[in-house]
Structure formats: structure tokens, C-alpha cells
Amino acid sequence: MGIREERKAATLKAIQAAALDLVESQGLDSVTVGQIAARAGISERTFFRYCDSREAAIVPAQHELIEAVTGCEIASGSTSAQIFRVLAAECRKLLVAEIRASEYRRISRLIVIEPKLLLSITRQEEAFSAATAQELQRRGLLPAMPALIIGETLAALWRVAWQCFGQAEQVGEPADPVELFDAAMMNLVLLAGPVPE
Template sequence: MGIREDRKAATLQAIHAAALELVESHGLDSVTVGQIAARAGISERTFFRYCDSREAAIVPAQHELIDAVAGCEIAPGSTSAQIFRLLAGECRRILVAEIRASEYRRISRLIVIEPKLLLAITRQEQAFSAATAQELRRRGLLPAMPALMIGETLAVLWRVAWQCFGQAERAGQPADPVELFDAAMSELSGLAVAVSE
């Protein structure tokens, strides 16, 4: 990473940490963008360059997913299945990185007590799915329907892994989001075989 990318990553991390601390302490409805920005040491204007809402500051991973998909090397002539496997691998790579760098257990707990976060996550998933489909079409790799199916399926895999993790956390059971992502991929493969029979 260059200096600019390092600075951008550090600012996003500061926003994320400030949002988590404030929302855990005061609740989502009591926290303003101004408070998050002040805690992160930035202006509100800078905050909105990185996040479009308080909720998005807490769950920032979708931007990384969109960037990973947009930057993924895909050979011309690749089949839908090959493209899907490649992009699912990128999603898994981002998931591993997020777990190493993020406070995913804290986020999971907040989602349980702050239902508005689910709306932000849903908007982010929709943006990811649309951006994935648009990028695949823009590059001329796939027509509209398979491109959209890949975008939607990747969003579902991501969501299912995190929902299963949250359920296990609430039940006091050990869980690993990466293992759950892999299990969701395996289930999806089984479903695809069943559909083709």
C-alpha cells in the first residue's frame, strides 16, 4: 500500500473504532455523526467521504468487497461458474482479513441490540450485489441475468455466514465466520447439484 492508501485505511479504522465505542456506550439513537467524527479526529465532511451513515461506520466491510470484486482479474471467456468461484474466493479473503482487523464479535453483539444496523447491512448488501453485477456487465464478462445472480449469491453467502455466526454467539456456542462461509459454499454446491438433477 502507498501512503495515501495507508492514510485512508487509518482514517476508516479510526471512524469504525469511534463509532463502535460511542454506540456501545450510548446506544445508536444517542450518537451523532458529529460525535463519531470528533472522536475519530476528523470533520463531519471527512466522515461522509468514508461512510454514508452512522450505521455504515460500524459495519464498513462492504466497501472492501466492492473494491475486491472490481479489482479482481477475470480472464475473458470465463464461465459463470469460474467467475463465481473466483469472486467467492475474493469474498472469503476479505472475510479473513476483516476478522483479523475488525471487532466482529462486538459488531455481532451490537446488531442484536440495535436492529437499525440490519437495515444498514441490507443496504450495503444491495449495493455490493448491484456493483458486482454492474462490474461484470461493464467488463463484458457476463450478460445481465448471470451477472446479477452472481452478485446476489455472493451477498447471500456473506449474509448467511454472519447470521449463523450471530446465532451461535447468542447461543453461547463457539463459531468461526470463515468456517461458516465455507459451510455455506458447500451447501450452495449441494443445492446447485440438486437443481441440475
């Protein structure tokens, strides 16, 4: 990672930390972008270079997820199943990185008590699914329907892993989002049956 990328990552982390601190203490409806920016030590204009809303400041990984999945190398002539597996592995890799770098426990707790965050995440998931499907079609890897199925399924796997984690956290049970992602993937395979290569 170069100096520019490190600076960008540090700024995004400062924005997220400021947003989490303020929303935890005041509630989402009471917090403004200006307050988040001031606490992070940046201007509002800089804030909007990194995040498009207060909610996105709290849950910024969806943008990174879109970039990671749409930029993923996929061999020409790959089957739908092969493409899905490559992209699911990329999602898993980003999930591991997100857990190392973010305040995922705090975020999960806030999602449970702030319904607007869940709505924002739903919009982000829709954007992720659409971007994935469009990129698969743009590259000529898949027609519209299988591309959309892959985009929607990846979004569902991501969401199910985080929802199960949030539910476990709420009742005080130990849980690991990566293990839950793997379990969701395994359940999907069991539901769909063997996938032809």
C-alpha cells in the first residue's frame, strides 16, 4: 500500500470512528455530516469524497466490496458456477479484511437499534448486486439473468452472515462473521444441490 492509499484508508477510518462515536452517544437522527467531519478533523467537502451519507460513514465496506468484486479477475469462458465461486471467495477475503480493520461489533449493535442504517445497507446491497451483474454482462462473461442471480446471491450471503452475527451478538453468543459467511455458503450449496461444472 502506497502513501496515498494509506492516507485514504486512515481518513476513512477516522470518518468511521467519528461517526460511530457520535451516533452511539447521540443517536443517528441527532448527528450531522458537519459534526462527523469536524470530529474526524476534515471538511464536509472531504467527507463527501469518502462517503455519500452519515449512514455510509458507519458502514463504508459496501463501496470496497463493489470495487473488489467488479475488479476481480475472471477467466474468459468460465461457467456461472466458477464465476460465482471466484466472486464469493473475493467477498470472503474482503470480509476478513473488514473484520481486521473496522469496528464491526459496534456497527452490528447500531444496526439493531438504528433502522435507518438497515435501510442504507439495503440500498448499498442493491447497488452492489446491480454493479456486479452489470460488470459481468459488460465483460461478456454472462447474460443478464445469471449475472443478476450471482449479484443478488452474493449480496444475500453477505447480508445473512452479518444478520446472523448481529443476532448472536444481541443475545451474547460468540460468533465469527467469516465462519457465518462460510456456513451461509455451505447452506446455499446444500439448498441448490450439486452445481454442474
